[in-house]
Amino acid sequence: MSSPFPYDRLPTQDEFFGRVAEFEKLSQTVKYSNNLLIYSKRRMGKSSLIKTFFEQNSKEYLTIYVDIFDITSKEDFAHKLLKALANAGKFDLKTTIKNLTSLFKRVRVEPTIDTNTLEYSIKPIIATLSFEEMMEDFFHSLNELSKTNKIIVAIDEFQQIASITDVKLDAMMRTYIQERQNISYVFLGSKRHLLTSLFEYKSPLYELATPMLLEPLDIDAIYEYSKKHLKVSYDIVEYIYAISDGETKMIQNILHLMYLQKEKEISKNMVDDALQEIINSKDGSYKLLFDTLGNNQKIALKIVGIYKKGFFANTILQEYNIKKQTLQSSVDALFAKELIDKEDDRYFIPDRTFELWVERL
Numbered sequence: 430m431s432s433p434f435p436y437d438r439l440p441t442q443d444e445f446f447g448r449v450a451e452f453e454k455l456s457q458t459v460k461y462s463n464n465l466l467i468y469s470k471r472r473m474g475k476s477s478l479i480k481t482f483f484e485q486n487s488k489e490y491l492t493i494y495v496d497i498f499d500i501t502s503k504e505d506f507a508h509k510l511l512k513a514l515a516n517a518g519k520f521d522l523k524t525t526i527k528n529l530t531s532l533f534k535r536v537r538v539e540p541t542i543d544t545n546t547l548e549y550s551i552k553p554i555i556a557t558l559s560f561e562e563m564m565e566d567f568f569h570s571l572n573e574l575s576k577t578n579k580i581i582v583a584i585d586e587f588q589q590i591a592s593i594t595d596v597k598l599d600a601m602m603r604t605y606i607q608e609r610q611n612i613s614y615v616f617l618g619s620k621r622h623l624l625t626s627l628f629e630y631k632s633p634l635y636e637l638a639t640p641m642l643l644e645p646l647d648i649d650a651i652y653e654y655s656k657k658h659l660k661v662s663y664d665i666v667e668y669i670y671a672i673s674d675g676e677t678k679m680i681q682n683i684l685h686l687m688y689l690q691k692e693k694e695i696s697k698n699m700v701d702d703a704l705q706e707i708i709n710s711k712d713g714s715y716k717l718l719f720d721t722l723g724n725n726q727k728i729a730l731k732i733v734g735i736y737k738k739g740f741f742a743n744t745i746l747q748e749y750n751i752k753k754q755t756l757q758s759s760v761d762a763l764f765a766k767e768l769i770d771k772e773d774d775r776y777f778i779p780d781r782t783f784e785l786w787v788e789r790l
Contacts, residue, residue: 436681447650459613469643471619472678491578498586507563515551532570575611587616588623600633645675676781729759734787
């Protein structure tokens with residue numbers, strides 16, 4: 430038996446709710462083979478959104494999903510693209526290998542099996558190929574497929590290409606993307622300052638995709654879904670939303686813990702207990718992370734976690750016995766480590782659970 434509130438896995442179609450406007454935007458974008466940039470804080474449901482959209486539109490489009498969160502080189506990036514393309518579509522292994530052999534100029538493929546899930550997939554063989562050869566094979570094959578298919582390519586955590594410095598990946602991508610037919614690209618990302626640098630004015634990808642901020646789920650949608658499974662009032666859903674700061678993962682996590690007591694009427698005390706359980710479960714890992722910081726960075730993290738903005742005021746500097754220049758350099762260091770982020774004039778810790786943990790220090 431599974432919970433209807435998944436927080437540590439992607440939802441099924443029956444469990445997915447509340448993204449009607451976003452689905453409509455995606456539908457209109459890919460219908461005309463345009464491109465979309467979806468961005469938000471982490472844990473807001475970007476991956477769930479695109480994967481559910483793919484599931485619902487797999488008959489109309491050839492869908493290719495690539496997660497590049499862990500790339501460390503340009504070769505990693507090219508290999509991820511090739512592997513995603515090789516495993517796109519719903520064909521038997523023999524047909525897939527035959528099709529790919531005719532598409533790829535240089536890349537060879539072979540079947541492989543996941544020893545954990547015992548599922549078969551296709552593995553590109555690239556040991557002797559250069560990065561340029563792999564990229565050429567990927568985009569050549571994509572263009573060939575687009576002659577008979579409408580294609581959507583979703584690249585998750587797209588900002589990671591900014592970490593590759595030995596080649597201008599954004600300029601290379603622009604060259605290939607401009608020449609497309611029947612192909613839509615959906616770029617997804619959470620590190621907004623890096624994404625902005627990739628799509629800002631005079632950057633190679635400027636105006637190559639329409640930006641869409643993924644807002645928090647609508648409270649009404651959360652309530653309508655929740656009351657199907659829980660004895661919960663609208664006020665309680667509003668309370669859960671507020672303490673989660675709209676973060677989808679935390680909302681789902683709290684609702685999951687409430688589901689374990691679904692025969693009871695949900696109260697604020699129950700929600701508070703669930704929140705404390707979530708924070709306590711992360712206490713060890715957060716302590717380890719906190720201990721890696723220098724003293725001034727620890728102070729800066731506490732200040733950001735509590736005040737969010739306006740924290741260069743003299744009263745706050747005096748309270749924490751820190752100079753303005755020291756606080757600024759510490760905030761900059763935390764920003765570079767991606768432990769904090771900024772929206773307009775408001776700083777925040779992207780991981781809401783970590784933010785609440787810091788507030789309780």
